[in-house]
Amino acid sequence: MTQASRADRAPLPLRGLAVAIAVVFATPVAYVLWRVLTLEAAFSDVMHESMGPLWRTMQLAVIVSVATGVVGTGLAWLLVRTDIPFARVLRLLAPLPLVFPSFVGAAAFIAGLGPDGAIRGVLSVFGLDVPARFRGLGASCFVLTAFTYPYVYLPVAARLAGLPPSIEESARLLGDRPSRFFFRVVLSAIRSSVLGGMLIALLYSLSEFGAVQLLGFDTLTRVVYATRLLDRAQSFAAATLLLILAILAVSIERRMRGSLRHSAQPGLRVKAPVSLGRWRAPALFALFVVLLVSLVAPIASLAQWAWRGIDRASSPASALGDQLADLGAPLWSTTWLGVISAAATVLVVLPAALLAARYRSRLAPAVTGAVLGGFAVPGLVIALSLAFWALNVPFFDRFYQTTPLLIAAYVIHFGAQAMRSTEVAVATVPRHVRESARLLGASPARRARTVELPLMRPGLVAGGGLVLLSTIKELPATLLLAPIGLQTLTTRVWTAFEDGFLAEAGLASIVLVIASGTLTWLLVLRRVDHLG
Amino acid sequence: MIAPATLVLTTAVAGCGDDNDAAADSGTVTIYSGRTQNLIEPIFDRFAEETGISVEVRYGDSADLALLIDEEGDQSPADVFLSQSPGSVGFLDQKGMLASLPDDVLGLVAEGFHAGDGSWVGFTGRKRVLAFNPELTEESELPTTVLDLVKPEWKGRIAVAPSNGSFQDFVTAMRFKLGDDATAKWLKGIADNDAFTFANNGAIVAAIGRGEVEVGLVNHYYVYQALAEDPEFAAINHNFAVDDIGSVVIVTGASMLKSSDGQEQGVELIRFLLQEEAQRYFSDQTFEYPLAAGVEPAGVLPDVELGGSAEDIELDQLGGDLQSTREMIRDAGLEG
Numbered sequence: 001m002t003q004a005s006r007a008d009r010a011p012l013p014l015r016g017l018a019v020a021i022a023v024v025f026a027t028p029v030a031y032v033l034w035r036v037l038t039l040e041a042a043f044s045d046v047m048h049e050s051m052g053p054l055w056r057t058m059q060l061a062v063i064v065s066v067a068t069g070v071v072g073t074g075l076a077w078l079l080v081r082t083d084i085p086f087a088r089v090l091r092l093l094a095p096l097p098l099v100f101p102s103f104v105g106a107a108a109f110i111a112g113l114g115p116d117g118a119i120r121g122v123l124s125v126f127g128l129d130v131p132a133r134f135r136g137l138g139a140s141c142f143v144l145t146a147f148t149y150p151y152v153y154l155p156v157a158a159r160l161a162g163l164p165p166s167i168e169e170s171a172r173l174l175g176d177r178p179s180r181f182f183f184r185v186v187l188s189a190i191r192s193s194v195l196g197g198m199l200i201a202l203l204y205s206l207s208e209f210g211a212v213q214l215l216g217f218d219t220l221t222r223v224v225y226a227t228r229l230l231d232r233a234q235s236f237a238a239a240t241l242l243l244i245l246a247i248l249a250v251s252i253e254r255r256m257r258g259s260l261r262h263s264a265q266p267g268l269r270v271k272a273p274v275s276l277g278r279w280r281a282p283a284l285f286a287l288f289v290v291l292l293v294s295l296v297a298p299i300a301s302l303a304q305w306a307w308r309g310i311d312r313a314s315s316p317a318s319a320l321g322d323q324l325a326d327l328g329a330p331l332w333s334t335t336w337l338g339v340i341s342a343a344a345t346v347l348v349v350l351p352a353a354l355l356a357a358r359y360r361s362r363l364a365p366a367v368t369g370a371v372l373g374g375f376a377v378p379g380l381v382i383a384l385s386l387a388f389w390a391l392n393v394p395f396f397d398r399f400y401q402t403t404p405l406l407i408a409a410y411v412i413h414f415g416a417q418a419m420r421s422t423e424v425a426v427a428t429v430p431r432h433v434r435e436s437a438r439l440l441g442a443s444p445a446r447r448a449r450t451v452e453l454p455l456m457r458p459g460l461v462a463g464g465g466l467v468l469l470s471t472i473k474e475l476p477a478t479l480l481l482a483p484i485g486l487q488t489l490t491t492r493v494w495t496a497f498e499d500g501f502l503a504e505a506g507l508a509s510i511v512l513v514i515a516s517g518t519l520t521w522l523l524v525l526r527r528v529d530h531l532g
Numbered sequence: 533m534i535a536p537a538t539l540v541l542t543t544a545v546a547g548c549g550d551d552n553d554a555a556a557d558s559g560t561v562t563i564y565s566g567r568t569q570n571l572i573e574p575i576f577d578r579f580a581e582e583t584g585i586s587v588e589v590r591y592g593d594s595a596d597l598a599l600l601i602d603e604e605g606d607q608s609p610a611d612v613f614l615s616q617s618p619g620s621v622g623f624l625d626q627k628g629m630l631a632s633l634p635d636d637v638l639g640l641v642a643e644g645f646h647a648g649d650g651s652w653v654g655f656t657g658r659k660r661v662l663a664f665n666p667e668l669t670e671e672s673e674l675p676t677t678v679l680d681l682v683k684p685e686w687k688g689r690i691a692v693a694p695s696n697g698s699f700q701d702f703v704t705a706m707r708f709k710l711g712d713d714a715t716a717k718w719l720k721g722i723a724d725n726d727a728f729t730f731a732n733n734g735a736i737v738a739a740i741g742r743g744e745v746e747v748g749l750v751n752h753y754y755v756y757q758a759l760a761e762d763p764e765f766a767a768i769n770h771n772f773a774v775d776d777i778g779s780v781v782i783v784t785g786a787s788m789l790k791s792s793d794g795q796e797q798g799v800e801l802i803r804f805l806l807q808e809e810a811q812r813y814f815s816d817q818t819f820e821y822p823l824a825a826g827v828e829p830a831g832v833l834p835d836v837e838l839g840g841s842a843e844d845i846e847l848d849q850l851g852g853d854l855q856s857t858r859e860m861i862r863d864a865g866l867e868g
Contacts, residue, residue: 107735110735110738110739111738111742114739114742114743114744115742115743115744116742117742133728133744213695213731214731214735216729216730216731222695226695226858227858228595228596228599229595229598229599229619229620229623229854230619230623230854230855230858231855231858308761308762309761380596380599383600384599384600384603387600387603387604388603391603391604391605391607397607400607400609401609476596479590479591479592479593479596480590480592480596480597480600484562484588484589484590484609485588485589491591495568495569495570495591496570497734498568498734499568499570499571499734499757500734500737500738500754500757500758500761501570501757501761502738502761503761
């Protein structure tokens with residue numbers, strides 16, 4: 001007993017590291033609070049005006065979170081654990097909707113559903129008519145769900161890939177129907193991954209700006225933007241409300257998922273897929289619908305824009321060639337920024353995950369909370385806060401508007417996306433395995449390399465993959481903090497879009513989608529068994 | 533894990549190297565540009581060619597860049613700030629962060645197109661218009677004054693962008709010309725006419741082209757840009773009467789920061805923006821109104837009273853009072 005409790009206590013260096021991580025991740029929060037306190041506004045007025053947006057934000061966040069939970073979990077189970085046809089290709093496509101910058105995705109839907117839009121055209125072939133105006137809560141929930149379900153899909157698929165088949169088999173031997181054993185057995189084993197993904201989708205909906213702005217849905221983040229210049233007290237008050245919502249969401253999720261330490265099991269055995277039987281056709285149809293909506297439809301709109309521009313040029317082939325050549329440098333910077341940021345993020349949140357998943361520590365909730373909270377702060381505020389800190393803390397000013405600071409902004413903004421996956425990954429290594437390795441005399445480095453990392457890999461890679469995709473499409477921090485002259489594909493899409501050059505915006509977006517797809521396959525899916 | 537760390541270091545070092553090289557000969561000017569790269573980079577390139585001064589540009593949204601400059605304070609790397617709207621320069625002016633431009637630069641534009649205290653100078657003008665879809669609406673049906681859009685026949689047919697800077701600037705101008713009461717009444721009338729709200733001008737023009745909405749209040753050049761990309765695009769500008777408030781010209785502003793240590797180069801750049809070559813580029817390539825004396829607007833652009841609006845409206849005050857404008861728009865029920 002005494003030995004167990006000693007093992008539960010985290011070593012001092014780890015606790016120190018965790019506190020340092022929490023401090024770094026809390027910098028945007030500290031900045032917002034500092035501004036709220038120094039701007040001197042009548043707080044009650046400001047809060048009163050935020051009530052409408054607050055209510056709308058909560059509606060959006062809850063609906064999107066639940067919808068992504070259902071869609072993401074369903075897709076992951078079908079593609080990883082069953083004998084659904086075309087699973088390999090579909091597994092490659094399923095995470096991709098995350099790559100659309102939300103303003104592009106929303107604009108593609110608005111245009112696609114317009115009177116001569118590509119989506120409307122396809123639907124009318126099937127005799128379906130949709131309203132031409134695509135706005136408001138429903139439209140916002142639809143768009144955000146279509147583009148963010150991968151926040152649930154990727155970690156859940158990674159978790160499912162690591163589960164022993166015995167779970168389903170034993171349930172089946174006991175006579176459960178497929179639907180019954182899914183709910184009874186599988187769901188309880190993957191609960192922490194599902195809830196973690198839903199939390200990320202929820203936090204994302206809190207801070208999302210591009211889509212809700214175009215879809216005319218007035219959330220708190222829209223207030224943050226609309227008042228940023230004219231009424232800064234109001235702007236920061238809305239940001240504070242976002243933080244409060246984030247803290248609430250993080251604590252609720254923490255209560256709901258229970259302890260990680262007992263839910264996680266490693267997957268070491270061979271897997272046999274579950275046979276869907278007569279559910280194969282309906283399941284495949286549902287999968288196709290999801291991918292049609294979230295991937296094919298927006299790409300069709302983008303392609304329509306790009307085509308209109310190329311088609312009209314005097315020599316279409318060379319016009320296309322010129323434009324693509326022009327995207328070479330942004331493509332390269334997008335790639336290395338994304339990869340480095342993803343790796344850095346996983347490394348940075350790993351100590352926090354170790355503390356949370358392996359030790360009994362009162363520090364852990366505060367540390368993981370700080371990491372998760374950063375995702376509810378709009379990117380613009382993250383960028384401004386890093387500018388503030390970098391220029392006001394001695395020594396750090398030399399990093400202002402350099403690549404390391406930009407990567408730090410990505411890590412702080414997107415750390416949440418790797419946090420839960422990394423926690424689950426760390427919890428996946430059972431204590432008895434670690435203990436036996438230790439008793440056999442393996443050094444800590446050797447234990448990490450040969451025992452722990454292989455077991456943790458699916459979770460780490462999935463978490464890094466989410467960060468990679470998010471970094472690729474990040475806009476506000478990139479615009480404000482990147483070294484002067486550095487362009488990414490997303491800044492190019494934005495520039496073209498801002499000026500109404502839809503052809504150029506469409507082409508750059510398609511390159512963005514292809515690049516993200518290739519990177520995801522090379523770096524994420526291929527590296528996790530049964531995921532790619 | 534070693535490789536990425538090395539990469540970060542080398543890029544950081546390379547970044548420092550660039551700065552030193554650039555500062556060598558005629559100096560460098562660092563610009564924060566709210567105008568996007570596509571619509572100004574050729575002019576920066578010509579400036580560098582002509583003067584030997586190297587140009588470094590950070591592109592972004594005008595309001596975001598103004599906030600960044602405010603955060604940076606005295607340490608701002610920016611020498612020059614180019615804003616798409618009076619609101620963002622006004623914000624920095626109120627904070628006392630802008631330097632006074634020399635009289636000979638201010639003198640390049642008419643009296644009303646630079647700040648009274650010389651803190652910024654307008655370099656292009658954008659006229660407000662009513663864009664419409666000719667397949668849905670006859671031009672003869674369209675009013676000669678923006679004030680008529682509150683009439684009942686326009687119910688459910690108008691698009692506006694209430695959270696966009698250009699609409700707010702227009703409303704501020706209306707307040708100066710017609711007073712707050714009349715403006716509040718007009719805003720209420722637009723809201724009561726079930727106007728559709730959009731995020732920005734581009735979204736309105738796109739929706740008109742698609743036939744989703746009949747008419748919309750926008751800046752004039754969006755339709756030209758859409759047509760340049762797609763000649764069959766179904767949107768045309770309707771101009772209100774020349775002296776109507778609906779035809780007001782809003783300027784884009786160039787300013788220099790007090791904290792800049794490259795003021796000489798900064799002034800050179802701003803002067804260059806007001807020379808004939810640059811002014812002609814803005815007129816012919818981006819379809820905006822040149823503001824420098826002696827440069828005629830491109831043929832496609834409708835007439836405006838470039839001198840006239842200055843008599844009634846203190847354009848340089850547009851930046852200062854935007855917060856009350858925003859509140860009036862919101863109180864009318866137009867936001868969202």
